[in-house]
Amino acid sequence: MYCIKCGVELQNGVERCPLCGLRVYHPDLSQNGADPKPYPRYTEGAEKVRRGGLLFVITMLLIIPVLICFLTDLKMNGKVTWSGFAAGGLLICYVSICLPLWFRKNRSVIFFPIAAACAMAVTLYVCLKTDGHWFLSFAFPVGGALILLIETVIVLLRYTTRDRPYRALFIFGGLAIAIGGLCMLIEFLLHITFSLPMQWWCLYPLSVLAVVGLTLIVIGLFPALRESLYRKFFI
């Protein structure tokens, strides 16, 4: 059987042509016939998965291994040793991936600092647990600077590029230069914390990132250059 309007082949039992929507009528086939419908009439309602339920299952799936780790560790060593690190890693995964999913709107402006603070707390825990002396003089300033940089980029991208998308070029250009500066800080802090000699390797990434950053900023400054690059590379 074929649709009389568009000619598409129709399965028995359909009421309308799936392509053009024309009502199907065949005098020899009864409309209330025994042919089963080729697809269920209402599918949309049944396919919706409840978000909260799914997230609850994921949360449970993460809590159970943490509990198993703690119990095994306590049974073997009588105190929390390695299970704290495992729990910390899973906590970072949960806060950075699953926590934002509990909320309908994905606001990275808020969730990124939460995940970053959580990662810093776990790092501090690892430092204290391993009797390290590197948190305050290395991990905290480097991690803090990186978190501040990324958060600034997130905020700027969200609030300044809505009607002028090319401003992202300035933001990423600035980010590249700032990461180059961060490399200098990292080398300096490695020197202070771990007594590594200053070899000035930081100047290599700094110079490359400065060139990349300045290029992005120059492209952003000249509308004609932007236009021609856009036409050439669709960026």
Ligand SMILES: [Zn+2]
């Ligand atoms: Zn049709």
